Amino acid sequence: MARDPDxxxxxxxxxxxxxxxxxLRKGLLEHCVLALLARRDHYGLELADDLVGRGLTASEGSVxxxxxxxxxxxxxxxxxxxxxxxxxxxxxxxxxTGREQLSTFTRVWRQxxxxxxxxxxxx
Amino acid sequence: MARDPDxxxxxxxxxxxxxxxxxLRKGLLEHCVLALLARRDHYGLELADDLVGRGLTASEGSVxxxxxxxxxxxxxxxxxxxxxxxxxxxxxxxxxTGREQLSTFTRVWRQxxxxxxxxxxxx
DNA sequence: GGAGGTAACCTTGCATCGCAAGGCTTGCGA
DNA sequence: TCGCAAGCCTTGCGATGCAAGGTTACCTCC
Numbered sequence: 001m002a003r004d005p006d007x008x009x010x011x012x013x014x015x016x017x018x019x020x021x022x023x024l025r026k027g028l029l030e031h032c033v034l035a036l037l038a039r040r041d042h043y044g045l046e047l048a049d050d051l052v053g054r055g056l057t058a059s060e061g062s063v064x065x066x067x068x069x070x071x072x073x074x075x076x077x078x079x080x081x082x083x084x085x086x087x088x089x090x091x092x093x094x095x096x097t098g099r100e101q102l103s104t105f106t107r108v109w110r111q112x113x114x115x116x117x118x119x120x121x122x123x
Numbered sequence: 124m125a126r127d128p129d130x131x132x133x134x135x136x137x138x139x140x141x142x143x144x145x146x147l148r149k150g151l152l153e154h155c156v157l158a159l160l161a162r163r164d165h166y167g168l169e170l171a172d173d174l175v176g177r178g179l180t181a182s183e184g185s186v187x188x189x190x191x192x193x194x195x196x197x198x199x200x201x202x203x204x205x206x207x208x209x210x211x212x213x214x215x216x217x218x219x220t221g222r223e224q225l226s227t228f229t230r231v232w233r234q235x236x237x238x239x240x241x242x243x244x245x246x
Numbered sequence: 247g248g249a250g251g252t253a254a255c256c257t258t259g260c261a262t263c264g265c266a267a268g269g270c271t272t273g274c275g276a
Numbered sequence: 277t278c279g280c281a282a283g284c285c286t287t288g289c290g291a292t293g294c295a296a297g298g299t300t301a302c303c304t305c306c
Contacts, residue, residue: 016224021231023150023263026292027143028239035242045254054238062293064256069292087254087301101139106243108144113236115177116151119158120229146292149263168283185264187285192263210272210283249306257298263291271284276277 018058025057030066031105032056034098037076043089067092075101141181148180153189154228155179157221160199166212190215198224 032054033047042050044067048060057063070076075098082088094102155174159165165173167190171183180186193199198221205211217225 017227017231019262020150020154020224020228021235022293023153024231024235026149026263027146028235029293030146031143032239032242035246038246043254044256054242055234056238056242058294059296060255061257061295066293068256085302087252089254101143102246104140105143108140108147109239109243111178112144112147112151113239115179116155116232116236119155119177119179120232123158123161123225142291145264149292152264166283167285181265182267183284184266184286189264191285208273212283247306249304251302251304253300253302255298255300258296260294262293265289265291267287269284269286272282274279274281276279 021055022058025062029057029062030070031102031109033063033066033070034075034094034102034105037092037094038099038102041091041093043081043091047092070098073097144178145181148185152180152185153193154225154232156186156189156193157198157217157225157228160215160217161222161225164214164216166204166214170215193221196220 029051032051036042036047036050044064045060047067048057048063051057051063052059067076070092071078075095076092077095078090078092080088081091152174155177156170159170159173167187168183170190171180171186174180174186175182190199193215194201198218199215200218201213201215203211204214
């Protein structure tokens with residue numbers, strides 16, 4: 001796995017930063033997916049690309065297992081859709097359960113992020 | 124521990140909420156500890172109590188293993204301090220490495236939380 | 247018509263993290 | 277003396293994100 005030669009241990013940025021970001025995303029990615037689905041239905045790769053663009057996930061390797069979990073939990077429903085000249089795509093749609101979970105998360109997120117912001121300001 | 128009987132949020136809230144919060148704290152707790160130590164030195168239980176009060180951790184069961192990790196990584200230093208009539212306490216202090224890590228985290232946190240906020244607003 | 251690229255799906259194995267539960271030691275007070 | 281609380285820590289568990297790899301279908305180019 002190719003570590004940068006100048007990626008010294010004491011370095012504050014570099015690979016350290018990716019580790020920090022990856023841990024920060026734990027528990028976030030799940031609800032970012034729900035938030036995207038609240039706007040409109042998406043298919044898997046579309047979700048992954050969008051989230052990568054926003055810096056909210058590193059690859060589809062996180063998204064597909066997550067979607068399977070959400071489906072098992074009843075937070076999303078899926079359907080296959082076939083258009084001409086395009087491979088069939090599996091679309092994901094939010095359920096009522098998923099909408100409730102998203103609303104719960106929003107509340108928890110506001111509380112937690114406020115606490116963190118306060119802590120960082122007080123340094 | 125048991126569940127509160129008046130926990131009538133149904134299935135969307137309740138125990139689910141604790142699960143959501145616990146996952147959200149992953150990767151956060153570590154840097155909240157660093158932020159507290161940036162203000163002044165603390166001993167372990169003091170940190171744990173403060174963080175529980177802010178809703179940033181559930182118990183000391185997360186804090187002590189974390190402090191050991193931070194010490195191994197060189198982000199904090201420790202010293203024993205004995206006062207009269209008080210049990211000896213192990214105090215934790217931030218190192219230069221820890222300060223750099225905290226600064227890296229602050230940057231990542233702002234980016235990530237901004238993205239999440241934007242996502243939640245656009246629903 | 248075949249070869250190759252690419253979009254889209256998914257699985258496997260791993261490292262990490264927070265948490266509950268429990269244990270050990272020391273000092274104080276009844 | 278006995279019990280309780282403060283303060284330290286360890287162990288086992290479940291959940292999460294990630295890299296890497298594997299599989300099909302569609303289209304294009306020779």
